[in-house]
Amino acid sequence: MKRLALLLGLIVALSLVVTSCAPKPGVIKIGVNAELTGGIPVVGQSCKNAAELFVEEVNKAGGIEVGGRKYTIQLLIEDNEDKAESAAAAALKLHTAGVLLMIGPNASRNAIPAAEVAETNKMPMISPWSTNPKTTIDPKTGKPKKYVFRACFIDDFQGVVAAKLGVELGVKKPAVLFDVASEYNKGIAEVFKKTVEELGYPVVAYETYTTGDKDFSAQLTKIIASGADGLFLPNYYSEVPLQVQQARKLGFKGIIFGSDSWGNLELIDLCGMDCDGLYFTTHYAPDIATPQAQSFIKAYQAKYGKVPDDVAALTYDAFGIAVTAIKQAGKLDREAVVEALRKISRYEGVTGVLEYRGTGDPIKSAVVLKVDVPGKKFTYYTTAKP
């Protein structure tokens, strides 16, 4: 008993010594809500990588100054398993852990439920990659949410870009195959359909499937029977290779194109030559990087040995915006941070210029990339301005 008391005393004494010696800067907790497991693990991994890179850079430089005091950033990373309910639970967990703000989730099917949690708990949230308009809109009032922001364009814009791309590539009879159970895929498919029809090319086949499906032969056979000459696949990188391969196997000869959910090199590994020469719309192109983007790409490559994908670049920007807002807020208070986020009207990030007009949705340009399978990269094709 006596020995235990002595031991406890020692521990207390030691911890006092340690705390008094500890460096002055305080700690800012920032949460990351990412898809580390589940259907799209590379998305979560890229998000985590970029977050860790950003925090390492900031902390190495001595942290950030808020209201005259230096702070380092501490990351709290939660896996949302790419499930709506887990994304909401992860958001709640981060809120309870007392994070100043949350970055993520990335896929809209996770970002929308997490945004609800963020809004109710008055926790600022920035989604790097969720392009579905619903993420930042309050479903009850139809007005923009107060606490939710994003670093990417929305699908009302991307769907139009994709539709124009299809027409430019010579598609006369477009068909769409999309995941009807996933918010992002459904949202962009609707905008695409509306836009191509306005451009005078009615959609000849509008086929759906459900998240996790691996056999699309029934829908693709219908698409081929409809006489389509172009196929829009606004689906995630883990499913697109199966769809492209099965379409080609069933004899589809037309043009296949997609959206930003393709933008991961894993697509090339899984798909092989079937995906060579296909086009998709996305957020940034490493080929035409600004000097600022180049230094990010270099640092990322040095740390992880690969070119950052769009999720990584957008996560980096989301952190950049967050830190700018925290500095301007001048105190570690969620309301002050949200106020500061609202006041940012222009931010120059690695994915280009983000212009905010009073809502959480930035206005920015999209790029079109072409899949180069032998070169194992995506090459820049064109830019679409808003």
Place this chain on the structure above:
Amino acid sequence: MQTFFQQILNALQLGSVYALIALGYSMVYGIITLINFAHGDIFMVSTYVAFFVGSALMAYAFKLPGLITFLLTMLASMFFTAFLAVMIERFAYRPLRKAPRVSAVITALGVGLFLENFTLATIGPHPRFLPPIIPVHRFTIFGIATSNIQLIIIFVSAIVMFLLDTIVRRTMVGMAMRAISWDKFTVPLMGVPMDRIISITFALGASIAAVGGTLYGFVYTIDPYMGIRIGWWAFISAVIGGIGNIRGAMLGGYLLGLVEIFTPVILPSSTYRDFVAFSLLLLLLIFRPYGLLGRPVTMKV
């Protein structure tokens, strides 16, 4: 019409895989009345074994012809998966053979969860394809698009199912299996080594699932959670066909292949697929609870 036959071919490919997995459910149930819910995950493990063996054979290319590499990969996967299933039976199910049946079912669910999460932790969540062991050739016959891989899937499955049917109906082991499923109290008294026959049943069921797994990995991506849905569908196949009945499991597998393909053709979306499959199961359980080819069980009280 052409489209219709194309869809039938699509359904045959899927149905073959379901049938191969359904056999494992049906055989195990037939012999120890256990619904082996880990079977879908055993199937998942078999695709990973095929993935690693196939990749290794391709990488350290002994420059074997594609067909030999394919057979080696499939045999390795069958062997390893059979071993795994026997181990699971030995350590997870055998100690519970005298326990209430529900304990064994819960254990099976636990084993399934273990396999999923073990694969997730060791190999990671990334979806993968089997390496192109046999180069894909696409062609059309009478206007119906197909590929050499698709035909291999359909024919190899058919051959394996025929072999299994022969083993069960024409060999001593098969006779012992049928005898145990008939009466597991008297048959051991006649000198039939019950434990060994049960192990053989598990090994056979798993190696057939491994045939399915290897074939599946050529055309679909594999991931640690793939066994869940496919396992459920194969289970429904087995029940629809008449669980415990081998030919019933095959029939059920092809039937569910048709359900999966023709649901999005007839109904507006593939989302109705599970609804159709489970409704079919419900209807069958109401009107013909012993399945399409099963026999009603009479029990003496």
